[in-house]
Amino acid sequence: AQKVTQAQTEISVVEKEDVTLDCVYETRDTTYYLFWYKQPPSGELVFLIRRNSFDEQNEISGRYSWNFQKSTSSFNFTITASQVVDSAVYFCALSRTDKLIFGTGTRLQVFP
Amino acid sequence: SAVISQKPSRDICQRGTSLTIQCQVDSQVTMMFWYRQQPGQSLTLIATANQGSEATYESGFVIDKFPISRPNLTFSTLTVSNMSPEDSSIYLCSVEANTEAFFGQGTRLTVV
Numbered sequence: 001a002q003k004v005t006q007a008q009t010e011i012s013v014v015e016k017e018d019v020t021l022d023c024v025y026e027t028r029d030t031t032y033y034l035f036w037y038k039q040p041p042s043g044e045l046v047f048l049i050r051r052n053s054f055d056e057q058n059e060i061s062g063r064y065s066w067n068f069q070k071s072t073s074s075f076n077f078t079i080t081a082s083q084v085v086d087s088a089v090y091f092c093a094l095s096r097t098d099k100l101i102f103g104t105g106t107r108l109q110v111f112p
Numbered sequence: 113s114a115v116i117s118q119k120p121s122r123d124i125c126q127r128g129t130s131l132t133i134q135c136q137v138d139s140q141v142t143m144m145f146w147y148r149q150q151p152g153q154s155l156t157l158i159a160t161a162n163q164g165s166e167a168t169y170e171s172g173f174v175i176d177k178f179p180i181s182r183p184n185l186t187f188s189t190l191t192v193s194n195m196s197p198e199d200s201s202i203y204l205c206s207v208e209a210n211t212e213a214f215f216g217q218g219t220r221l222t223v224v
Contacts, residue, residue: 035213043202045155045215091154093213098143100206100213102155 002027004094006103013082014111021077021106023092029053034068034075035093035100045091051075082110114139114209118216125195125223132191133219135205140185145206146178149218155204161188195223 003026013019025034036048049059051068059066063080079086087110093100115138125131135144146158158178159167167180181189192199202218 037215043220044217045204047212047214050212095213098208099145099157099160100155101157104154 002029002094002096002101004092004101004103006090006092006106008106009104010107010109012109012111015084016081017110018078018080019082019108019110021079021090021092021108023075023077023103025073025075025092025094027073027094027096029096031096033095035091035095036066036075036077037091037093038088039091039105040088048077048090079108082108084110084112086110113212114141114207114214116205116207116214116216118205118219120219121217122220123222125221127196127223129195130191130193131195131221132189133203133205135188135190135216137186137207139209141207141209142185143208144182144188145208145213146180146188146190147204147206147215149202149204151200158190158203192221195221197223199223 005024032053034051038046049066056068065078067076089105089107091105092103117136119134144161147155148158149155157170158173159169159180161167161180161182163182163185177193179191200223202220204218205216206213
Protein backbone atom coordinates (compact mmCIF):
# COMPACT_ATOMS: atom_id res chain seq x y z
CA ALA A 1 0.00 0.00 0.00
CA GLN A 2 1.06 3.55 -0.56
CA LYS A 3 1.05 6.05 2.24
CA VAL A 4 2.37 9.52 2.99
CA THR A 5 2.95 10.68 6.54
CA GLN A 6 3.40 14.28 7.59
CA ALA A 7 3.84 13.98 11.32
CA GLN A 8 3.93 17.72 11.96
CA THR A 9 0.37 18.97 12.14
CA GLU A 10 1.25 22.59 12.76
CA ILE A 11 4.44 24.60 12.96
CA SER A 12 4.80 28.18 14.11
CA VAL A 13 7.90 30.23 13.47
CA VAL A 14 8.92 33.84 13.53
CA GLU A 15 9.85 35.55 10.31
CA LYS A 16 13.39 34.88 9.07
CA GLU A 17 13.62 31.57 10.85
CA ASP A 18 14.38 28.47 8.83
CA VAL A 19 11.79 25.71 8.96
CA THR A 20 11.76 22.11 7.77
CA LEU A 21 8.61 20.22 6.93
CA ASP A 22 8.92 16.47 7.15
CA CYS A 23 7.48 13.92 4.75
CA VAL A 24 7.84 10.16 4.99
CA TYR A 25 6.34 7.87 2.41
CA GLU A 26 5.66 4.18 1.91
CA THR A 27 5.51 2.41 -1.40
CA ARG A 28 6.52 -0.90 -2.93
CA ASP A 29 6.97 0.63 -6.35
CA THR A 30 10.43 1.26 -7.71
CA THR A 31 9.23 4.05 -9.94
CA TYR A 32 7.23 6.82 -8.34
CA TYR A 33 6.98 10.57 -8.01
CA LEU A 34 6.95 12.80 -4.99
CA PHE A 35 5.35 16.22 -4.84
CA TRP A 36 5.01 19.19 -2.59
CA TYR A 37 2.05 21.54 -2.82
CA LYS A 38 1.24 24.74 -1.00
CA GLN A 39 -2.33 25.62 -0.12
CA PRO A 40 -2.69 29.23 1.02
CA PRO A 41 -5.82 30.40 2.82
CA SER A 42 -7.47 31.10 -0.52
CA GLY A 43 -7.65 27.36 -1.06
CA GLU A 44 -5.96 26.74 -4.38
CA LEU A 45 -3.19 24.18 -4.62
CA VAL A 46 0.12 25.61 -5.74
CA PHE A 47 2.59 23.17 -7.22
CA LEU A 48 6.07 23.48 -5.72
CA ILE A 49 8.11 20.51 -6.88
CA ARG A 50 8.01 17.06 -8.42
CA ARG A 51 10.77 14.53 -7.91
CA ASN A 52 11.05 11.11 -9.47
CA SER A 53 12.35 8.14 -7.55
CA PHE A 54 15.52 7.86 -9.58
CA ASP A 55 16.67 11.36 -8.90
CA GLU A 56 17.99 11.75 -5.39
CA GLN A 57 19.71 15.02 -5.99
CA ASN A 58 18.67 17.71 -3.60
CA GLU A 59 17.08 20.74 -5.15
CA ILE A 60 17.14 24.38 -4.28
CA SER A 61 14.81 27.02 -5.63
CA GLY A 62 15.29 30.38 -4.05
CA ARG A 63 14.43 30.06 -0.37
CA TYR A 64 13.05 26.57 -0.88
CA SER A 65 15.06 23.37 -0.79
CA TRP A 66 14.18 19.72 -0.80
CA ASN A 67 16.06 16.75 0.61
CA PHE A 68 15.12 13.40 -0.93
CA GLN A 69 16.52 10.32 0.79
CA LYS A 70 15.37 6.95 -0.49
CA SER A 71 17.20 5.15 2.30
CA THR A 72 14.82 6.68 4.83
CA SER A 73 11.87 7.15 2.44
CA SER A 74 11.80 10.83 3.21
CA PHE A 75 11.29 13.93 1.13
CA ASN A 76 11.71 16.90 3.44
CA PHE A 77 11.09 20.52 2.54
CA THR A 78 13.02 23.43 4.01
CA ILE A 79 12.12 27.09 3.81
CA THR A 80 15.02 29.37 4.54
CA ALA A 81 14.44 32.82 6.04
CA SER A 82 10.70 32.28 6.24
CA GLN A 83 8.29 35.09 5.44
CA VAL A 84 4.72 35.79 6.47
CA VAL A 85 3.59 34.96 2.92
CA ASP A 86 4.84 31.42 3.47
CA SER A 87 1.95 30.85 5.88
CA ALA A 88 -0.10 28.05 4.37
CA VAL A 89 -0.81 24.36 4.56
CA TYR A 90 1.83 22.30 2.82
CA PHE A 91 1.04 18.89 1.42
CA CYS A 92 3.44 16.16 0.44
CA ALA A 93 2.10 13.66 -2.10
CA LEU A 94 3.11 10.40 -3.74
CA SER A 95 2.21 9.19 -7.20
CA ARG A 96 2.96 6.05 -9.12
CA THR A 97 1.67 6.96 -12.54
CA ASP A 98 -1.56 8.81 -12.08
CA LYS A 99 -3.49 9.55 -8.92
CA LEU A 100 -1.90 11.35 -6.04
CA ILE A 101 -1.86 10.14 -2.47
CA PHE A 102 -1.61 13.08 -0.12
CA GLY A 103 -0.27 13.39 3.36
CA THR A 104 -2.40 15.08 5.97
CA GLY A 105 -0.60 18.35 5.54
CA THR A 106 1.42 20.64 7.78
CA ARG A 107 0.04 24.04 8.65
CA LEU A 108 2.84 26.58 8.75
CA GLN A 109 2.28 29.89 10.48
CA VAL A 110 4.95 32.53 10.11
CA PHE A 111 4.60 35.42 12.50
CA PRO A 112 6.11 38.86 11.87
CA SER B 113 1.45 22.73 -18.35
CA ALA B 114 -2.33 22.71 -18.12
CA VAL B 115 -4.73 25.43 -17.11
CA ILE B 116 -7.88 24.24 -15.40
CA SER B 117 -11.02 26.27 -15.02
CA GLN B 118 -13.40 25.01 -12.39
CA LYS B 119 -16.81 26.38 -11.56
CA PRO B 120 -18.59 27.35 -9.51
CA SER B 121 -15.84 28.55 -7.21
CA ARG B 122 -18.19 28.33 -4.26
CA ASP B 123 -21.79 27.62 -3.49
CA ILE B 124 -24.16 27.29 -0.58
CA CYS B 125 -26.77 24.60 -1.11
CA GLN B 126 -29.75 23.24 0.70
CA ARG B 127 -29.61 19.70 1.97
CA GLY B 128 -31.27 17.20 -0.31
CA THR B 129 -30.36 19.09 -3.47
CA SER B 130 -27.63 18.34 -5.99
CA LEU B 131 -24.78 20.43 -7.35
CA THR B 132 -22.84 19.88 -10.55
CA ILE B 133 -19.26 21.10 -10.69
CA GLN B 134 -17.62 21.70 -14.03
CA CYS B 135 -13.97 21.33 -14.93
CA GLN B 136 -12.54 22.61 -18.19
CA VAL B 137 -8.93 22.02 -19.28
CA ASP B 138 -7.10 24.01 -21.92
CA SER B 139 -5.58 20.90 -23.48
CA GLN B 140 -6.63 17.32 -24.17
CA VAL B 141 -5.89 14.95 -21.33
CA THR B 142 -6.53 11.27 -20.93
CA MET B 143 -7.43 11.18 -17.28
CA MET B 144 -9.12 13.67 -15.05
CA PHE B 145 -9.31 13.27 -11.30
CA TRP B 146 -11.78 14.50 -8.72
CA TYR B 147 -10.67 15.08 -5.15
CA ARG B 148 -12.48 16.06 -2.01
CA GLN B 149 -10.98 18.06 0.83
CA GLN B 150 -13.12 18.10 3.93
CA PRO B 151 -12.61 21.01 6.34
CA GLY B 152 -9.17 20.91 7.86
CA GLN B 153 -8.37 17.62 6.16
CA SER B 154 -6.16 16.38 3.39
CA LEU B 155 -7.24 15.64 -0.16
CA THR B 156 -8.90 12.35 -0.92
CA LEU B 157 -9.41 10.99 -4.40
CA ILE B 158 -13.06 10.44 -5.28
CA ALA B 159 -12.71 9.00 -8.76
CA THR B 160 -10.75 8.91 -11.97
CA ALA B 161 -12.58 9.87 -15.15
CA ASN B 162 -11.50 8.63 -18.57
CA GLN B 163 -13.18 9.82 -21.70
CA GLY B 164 -15.57 7.27 -23.16
CA SER B 165 -15.76 5.01 -20.14
CA GLU B 166 -17.29 4.97 -16.70
CA ALA B 167 -15.39 6.63 -13.95
CA THR B 168 -13.42 4.51 -11.53
CA TYR B 169 -14.36 5.22 -7.93
CA GLU B 170 -12.20 4.91 -4.88
CA SER B 171 -13.25 2.99 -1.83
CA GLY B 172 -15.94 4.85 0.05
CA PHE B 173 -17.29 6.71 -2.96
CA VAL B 174 -20.15 5.52 -5.17
CA ILE B 175 -21.52 6.56 -8.50
CA ASP B 176 -25.03 7.23 -7.19
CA LYS B 177 -23.70 9.86 -4.81
CA PHE B 178 -21.00 11.32 -7.08
CA PRO B 179 -21.94 10.77 -10.71
CA ILE B 180 -19.26 11.91 -13.12
CA SER B 181 -19.42 12.74 -16.78
CA ARG B 182 -16.51 12.90 -19.20
CA PRO B 183 -17.93 13.75 -22.62
CA ASN B 184 -14.60 14.72 -24.21
CA LEU B 185 -10.90 15.07 -23.54
CA THR B 186 -11.10 18.57 -22.11
CA PHE B 187 -14.16 18.55 -19.90
CA SER B 188 -15.66 16.72 -16.94
CA THR B 189 -18.39 17.25 -14.39
CA LEU B 190 -18.85 15.95 -10.88
CA THR B 191 -22.30 15.99 -9.31
CA VAL B 192 -22.75 15.85 -5.57
CA SER B 193 -26.18 14.31 -5.14
CA ASN B 194 -28.72 14.48 -2.35
CA MET B 195 -26.40 16.65 -0.33
CA SER B 196 -26.06 16.66 3.41
CA PRO B 197 -23.96 18.92 5.66
CA GLU B 198 -21.28 16.21 5.68
CA ASP B 199 -20.69 16.94 1.99
CA SER B 200 -19.45 20.42 2.84
CA SER B 201 -15.95 20.36 1.41
CA ILE B 202 -13.69 21.73 -1.25
CA TYR B 203 -13.93 19.72 -4.44
CA LEU B 204 -11.00 19.88 -6.83
CA CYS B 205 -10.44 18.52 -10.27
CA SER B 206 -6.99 17.61 -11.41
CA VAL B 207 -5.24 16.52 -14.56
CA GLU B 208 -1.89 15.02 -15.28
CA ALA B 209 0.26 16.51 -18.00
CA ASN B 210 3.85 15.42 -18.58
CA THR B 211 3.79 13.58 -15.22
CA GLU B 212 2.85 16.77 -13.41
CA ALA B 213 -0.44 17.14 -11.59
CA PHE B 214 -2.36 20.36 -12.04
CA PHE B 215 -5.37 21.42 -10.02
CA GLY B 216 -8.34 23.64 -10.56
CA GLN B 217 -9.06 26.44 -8.12
CA GLY B 218 -11.54 24.24 -6.29
CA THR B 219 -15.23 24.50 -5.51
CA ARG B 220 -15.97 25.39 -1.92
CA LEU B 221 -19.32 23.78 -1.11
CA THR B 222 -21.33 24.50 1.98
CA VAL B 223 -24.48 22.49 2.63
CA VAL B 224 -27.00 23.96 5.02
